[in-house]
Amino acid sequence: MQVVREHRDDLVSRVRVLTTLVTGVLVAIATGFWFVQLVQGDYYRELAENNRLRKLPIKAPRGLIYDRKGRLLVENVPSYNLTIDRSRSDRLEDSLEFASGVLGRPIEDLRKILEGYQGIPQFKPVLLAENLTLSEVARIGVEGLRFPEFEVEVQHLRLYRHREQTAHLLGYLGEASQAEIEEANGSYQPGDMVGKKGIEQTYDAKLRGADGERVVVVDSRGELLEEYGKKPAVPGRNLTLAIDLELQQEAARWLDGPEKVGAVVAMDPRNGEILALVSSPSYNPNLFARRLQKGEWKALIEDPNHPLQNRAIQNTYSPGSTFKIIMETAGLTEGTFDDHTTVGCAGAKSFYGRPFRCWRAGGHGSVNAHLALKLSCDVYFYTLGQKMGIEKIARYARLFGFGSPTGIDIQGEKHGLVPDPEWSEKARKQPWYPGETISVSIGQGPVLVTPLQMAEMTALVANGGYKVVPHLIKNADLPPPEHVPIDENALRTVRGGMWAVVNEPGGTAYGSARLPGVEIAGKSGTVQVIAYAQRLNTHNLPFKYRDHAWFTSFAPAENPRLVVTVFAEHGGGGSRVAAPIAQAIYAKYFGIDHGKSPPP
Amino acid sequence: MRLLSSIDGGLILSALLLAAIGLATVHSASSELPVDYFPRQAAWVAIGLVLLVISMSFDYHVLLDLSVVLYVLGLVSLVAVLVFGVVRGGAANWLQIGPWQFQPSEFAKLATGLFLARYLASLNMRVLEIRQILISVVIVGVPMVLVAVEPDKGGAAMYAPLLAGMLLVAGLRMRLLVTAILVALALGSGIWMFGMRGYQRQRVLTYLAPETDPLGAGYQVRQSKIAVGSGKLLGQGYMRGTQSQLRFLPARHTDFILAVLAEEWGFLGVAAVLGLYAVYISSAARIAIRARDRAGILLVVGLVSIVCFHVLYNSAMVVGFVPITGIPLPFLSYGGSFTMINFISTGIILGVDIRRYVNR
Numbered sequence: 001m002q003v004v005r006e007h008r009d010d011l012v013s014r015v016r017v018l019t020t021l022v023t024g025v026l027v028a029i030a031t032g033f034w035f036v037q038l039v040q041g042d043y044y045r046e047l048a049e050n051n052r053l054r055k056l057p058i059k060a061p062r063g064l065i066y067d068r069k070g071r072l073l074v075e076n077v078p079s080y081n082l083t084i085d086r087s088r089s090d091r092l093e094d095s096l097e098f099a100s101g102v103l104g105r106p107i108e109d110l111r112k113i114l115e116g117y118q119g120i121p122q123f124k125p126v127l128l129a130e131n132l133t134l135s136e137v138a139r140i141g142v143e144g145l146r147f148p149e150f151e152v153e154v155q156h157l158r159l160y161r162h163r164e165q166t167a168h169l170l171g172y173l174g175e176a177s178q179a180e181i182e183e184a185n186g187s188y189q190p191g192d193m194v195g196k197k198g199i200e201q202t203y204d205a206k207l208r209g210a211d212g213e214r215v216v217v218v219d220s221r222g223e224l225l226e227e228y229g230k231k232p233a234v235p236g237r238n239l240t241l242a243i244d245l246e247l248q249q250e251a252a253r254w255l256d257g258p259e260k261v262g263a264v265v266a267m268d269p270r271n272g273e274i275l276a277l278v279s280s281p282s283y284n285p286n287l288f289a290r291r292l293q294k295g296e297w298k299a300l301i302e303d304p305n306h307p308l309q310n311r312a313i314q315n316t317y318s319p320g321s322t323f324k325i326i327m328e329t330a331g332l333t334e335g336t337f338d339d340h341t342t343v344g345c346a347g348a349k350s351f352y353g354r355p356f357r358c359w360r361a362g363g364h365g366s367v368n369a370h371l372a373l374k375l376s377c378d379v380y381f382y383t384l385g386q387k388m389g390i391e392k393i394a395r396y397a398r399l400f401g402f403g404s405p406t407g408i409d410i411q412g413e414k415h416g417l418v419p420d421p422e423w424s425e426k427a428r429k430q431p432w433y434p435g436e437t438i439s440v441s442i443g444q445g446p447v448l449v450t451p452l453q454m455a456e457m458t459a460l461v462a463n464g465g466y467k468v469v470p471h472l473i474k475n476a477d478l479p480p481p482e483h484v485p486i487d488e489n490a491l492r493t494v495r496g497g498m499w500a501v502v503n504e505p506g507g508t509a510y511g512s513a514r515l516p517g518v519e520i521a522g523k524s525g526t527v528q529v530i531a532y533a534q535r536l537n538t539h540n541l542p543f544k545y546r547d548h549a550w551f552t553s554f555a556p557a558e559n560p561r562l563v564v565t566v567f568a569e570h571g572g573g574g575s576r577v578a579a580p581i582a583q584a585i586y587a588k589y590f591g592i593d594h595g596k597s598p599p600p
Numbered sequence: 601m602r603l604l605s606s607i608d609g610g611l612i613l614s615a616l617l618l619a620a621i622g623l624a625t626v627h628s629a630s631s632e633l634p635v636d637y638f639p640r641q642a643a644w645v646a647i648g649l650v651l652l653v654i655s656m657s658f659d660y661h662v663l664l665d666l667s668v669v670l671y672v673l674g675l676v677s678l679v680a681v682l683v684f685g686v687v688r689g690g691a692a693n694w695l696q697i698g699p700w701q702f703q704p705s706e707f708a709k710l711a712t713g714l715f716l717a718r719y720l721a722s723l724n725m726r727v728l729e730i731r732q733i734l735i736s737v738v739i740v741g742v743p744m745v746l747v748a749v750e751p752d753k754g755g756a757a758m759y760a761p762l763l764a765g766m767l768l769v770a771g772l773r774m775r776l777l778v779t780a781i782l783v784a785l786a787l788g789s790g791i792w793m794f795g796m797r798g799y800q801r802q803r804v805l806t807y808l809a810p811e812t813d814p815l816g817a818g819y820q821v822r823q824s825k826i827a828v829g830s831g832k833l834l835g836q837g838y839m840r841g842t843q844s845q846l847r848f849l850p851a852r853h854t855d856f857i858l859a860v861l862a863e864e865w866g867f868l869g870v871a872a873v874l875g876l877y878a879v880y881i882s883s884a885a886r887i888a889i890r891a892r893d894r895a896g897i898l899l900v901v902g903l904v905s906i907v908c909f910h911v912l913y914n915s916a917m918v919v920g921f922v923p924i925t926g927i928p929l930p931f932l933s934y935g936g937s938f939t940m941i942n943f944i945s946t947g948i949i950l951g952v953d954i955r956r957y958v959n960r
Binding site: 007038 | 878
C-alpha cells in the first residue's frame with residue numbers, strides 16, 4: 001500500500017484549531033442565551049405577559065381628484081365607527097347595554113355581532129357599528145369614560161360630489177379581493193379599500209399613498225404606556241383630470257331620465273384628452289363608500305338597463321351610417337372612387353340578385369362624394385363597398401381604430417368587431433356572403449364599435465389622420481400620436497361632407513345640430529333594431545324596438561378643438577335624437593346660448 | 601455490511617434528534633399561521649433521509665471526479681434562475697420546473713464545495729501559494745456573484761464560510777491571513793458605502809442601534825429577545841409560548857424557530873439544541889481528522905463549515921448579537937431545499953467516514 005503523506009498532520013491540526021474556535025463561539029452564544037433568559041429573564045417575561053407592543057396603522061389620506069379647471073370631483077369625508085376592545089371590558093353585558101342605549105339598537109343585534117368575532121384575540125378591537133352620528137359620537141365621548149373599552153374610530157370615506165354624473169369615469173372603492181392582494185405584491189393589506197373601477201382603479205397606486213404605523217407599548221389593561229416608534233403615512237397624490245365638469249354635467253343632464261339610455265364622449269382631437277364621458281343610466285357611487293346594503297346591490301345588478309356598465313367603453317353597437325365616414329375615406333384613398341365619381345340613386349339597387357334599399361325611398365338622384373355624406377345616400381356606399389370588397393373595408397376600419405381597444409386609462413374596454421371572411425370562418429364557421437359586404441358598407445351587418453372608438457375615429461378625421469390615445473388624466477405621459485396612412489385630400493373631402501351634413505340645407509342634421517356662431521361638422525347614424533318591414537311608426541314603437549341613434553361630430557370645422565360623439569340606445573333617429581345633445585355640448589363649450597334644454 | 605457498522609453514531613444521531621426537535625417546533629410555530637407546516641416539513645425530512653442514504657452510498661471520489669460536471673451544472677442553473685426565476689420575497693432565486701420549485705443556489709453551493717475540495721486536494725502543499733488561493737477564490741466567486749445578483753446577498757454570503765473553512769485547513773501563511781483580514785475590512789466598508797441597498801444598510805444600523813428603526817428590524821430583534829428571554833430556565837411549555845409576541849415575527853417557523861424553541865423550552869432547551877450542534881460539529885471534525893486522504897478532509901471541512909456558519913449566525917441573530925438576515929437553522933428551520941441539502945451533506949460526510957479504511 002502506497003502511503004501518501006499529503007501533509008496530513010498539518011491539515012489535521014488545523015481542523016482541531018478550527019473546531020476549538022467554533023466550539024468557543026458556540027459557548028459564547030450559549031452564554032448570551034443564558035444572559036437573556038436567566039439574568040434578564042424576569043424582565044422579558046414581564047414584557048411578554050404584562051406589556052404588549054402593538055402596531056397601530058395610520059391610514060394615508062387618499063388623493064383628491066379635480067377636473068381640468070381645478071374643480072373638486074372627489075373628496076374625503078370623515079365617518080365614525082365604534083369599536084370595542086373586549087379585553088378592557090369589566091362586564092361585556094354592561095358594555096353592550098350602554099352601546100345599545102346610545103345607538104338605539106337592540107342588544108341582541110350587538111351580541112350577535114360580537115359572536116362573529118369569537119375567533120379574534122380579545123385585545124384586538126372589533127367593529128361594532130359604522131357611520132355614527134355626531135351626537136352618538138359625543139355621547140360616547142362623554143359617558144364613555146366609564147367604558148374605556150369603546151373607541152370611536154375616524155375613517156375617511158370617499159364622497160363623489162357629482163354622484164351619478166361622474167360615476168362611470170371616476171369609479172369607486174371596495175375592499176381588496178384576495179386576488180388583488182396577491183397581485184399587488186405586498187402593497188395591499190386585507191381590508192384595504194382599493195379602486196375597483198374607473199380612475200380610482202387605474203390610478204390607485206398614486207391616489208392611495210402609503211399607510212404609516214405606530215408601535216405603542218400598552219399595559220395589560222390596554223392603556224398606552226409609551227410610543228415606541230412611528231412611521232408617518234405618505235398621503236396619496238391628487239389627480240387633475242382632463243374632464244371639464246361643465247361639459248360632463250351638460251352631457252349628463254341630456255342623458256338623464258327614464259328611457260334615456262346611452263353614452264356621450266367629448267374629446268380634444270388634438271391630444272386625446274377626454275372632456276366628458278357619460279354613460280346612462282348611472283348609479284350613485286357614494287353608496288359604495290359605505291357597506292352596500294343587500295337590496296341596493298341587487299337593484300343595481302338586476303336593473304335591465306345595467307347602470308353599472310360604462311356604455312362608452314363596455315358596450316358595442318352597430319355604427320350605422322356613421323360608418324360611411326370610413327367608407328368614403330377608404331374609397332378615395334384607394335382611388336376606387338374620386339371626388340367626382342357619381343352614382344345614380346333611385347331609392348334601391350340590386351346586388352347579387354337581391355334589392356338593397358336606400359333610406360330615402362324616392363332616391364337621391366346623381367350623388368358624388370360630397371353629397372353622399374351630406375345626404376347619407378345608401379346606394380352610393382353599397383356601390384362603393386361592392387367595388388372595394390370586404391378586405392379593404394376591414395383594413396380601413398382597423399386603421400381608424402375599430403376592432404381594438406383605444407387604450408383609454410380606465411379598464412373594461414371592449415374590442416368591438418371588424419368582420420372579414422377570416423373572422424367569419426373562425427367565429428361563425430360559415431363563409432362570408434358577398435351580400436354582407438353590401439350591408440357592412442352602410443354600417444349594418446356584424447360591425448360593432450364602442451362610442452369611444454367612434455369618437456377616436458372622428459378625432460382622426462378631424463385632426464388630419466393622427467391616432468390619438470384617449471385619456472382622462474390631464475398631462476398624461478403618452479407617446480406622440482401615430483400618423484395613419486390615409487390620403488389627406490380624402491380626409492378633406494370627408495370633412496367637407498360632414499360639414500355639409502350640418503350646415504348645408506338638405507344635410508341630414510341641418511335642422512337639428514346647426515349652431516349659430518360655430519361651424520359643426522358631423523354624421524348621424526340610425527341603427528335598425530328590428531327589420532324594416534315590421535316597422536310601422538317609430539314614435540309608437542315600444543322602447544326596446546326603437547332604433548339606436550348615433551351622432552358623431554367635431555367643431556370648429558376648421559382647426560377642430562372638440563369631438564363629440566353621442567349614442568342613444570333606442571333613441572330613435574340619429575339626427576333627431578342624438579344631434580341635439582351634441583349641439584348642446586358645443587354650445588356649452590363655445591359659450592353660446594342656444595336656448596335649448598333637455599326634453600323632459 | 602462492514603461499512604454500515606462503522607457509521608459515526610454521534611453525527612447521525614445528533615442530526616436525527618435535531619430534525620425531530622425541528623419538526624415539533626415547526627408544528628408549534630405554525631399554530632397561529634394559516635397552514636401547519638409540520639406535514640410538509642415531515643415530508644422534507646423523510647426525503648432528506650432517503651437522500652442521505654443515497655449520497656452516503658456514493659464513493660466520494662466518484663463525486664469528486666464528477667464535481668466539474670456538477671459545478672458547471674450548478675452555474676447553468678444559477679444563470680437559468682436569473683433568466684426564468686420565480687420572484688419570491690424580493691429575490692428571483694427560485695426555479696420552477698413543472699410543479700416543483702427549488703433554489704439552485706443550495707445545490708450550486710454543494711457542487712462548489714465538491715469542486716473546490718477536488719482542486720485543493722490535488723495540491724500537495726503544506727501551505728497554499730497566492731495563485732492557488734486566487735484560483736480557489738474564483739471557483740467560489742463565480743457562483744457567489746451569480747447568487748448575489750439575484751439579488752440574494754444572504755445566500756451569497758453562505759459561500760464565504762465554505763471558502764474560508766477549506767482555505768484555512770488547506771493552509772494559509774499567517775502573514776497572508778492578516779493581510780486578508782485587513783483587505784476584508786476595507787472591502788466591507790466599500791460595500792457598505794456602494795454595494796448595499798437602503799434596507800440592508802438599515803439592518804446593520806439597526807443592529808448597532810436598534811432604537812433607530814423600532815418598526816422594522818429593531819422591532820423584530822426586540823420581539824425575538826422578548827420571546828427568548830421570557831422562556832427563562834424551563835420555558836413556558838410546548839405550544840404555550842405567548843405567541844401574541846411571536847405573531848409579529850414574520851419567519852418564526854424558519855429564521856426565528858430558535859426563538860420559538862427558546863420561549864417554550866427555556867434555556868435548557870436552547871442548551872440541549874446547541875449541545876446537539878456541538879456534537880454534530882465535533883463528530884464531523886473527528887471524521888475529517890480520521891479521513892483517508894486530503895480530499896476527504898477538505899470535503900468534510902467545507903461541508904461542515906457551512907453548517908457551522910448557519911448555526912452560529914442564526915443563534916447569534918435570535919439572541920440579538922448580529923443583524924437579522926435570512927439565514928435558517930440547519931435541521932430545525934422549515935424549508936425544502938435547505939432540509940434536503942443538510943441531509944445530503946450529512947450523507948456525504950458519512951460517506952467519507954465509512955470509506956476511511958477502503959483503498960481505491
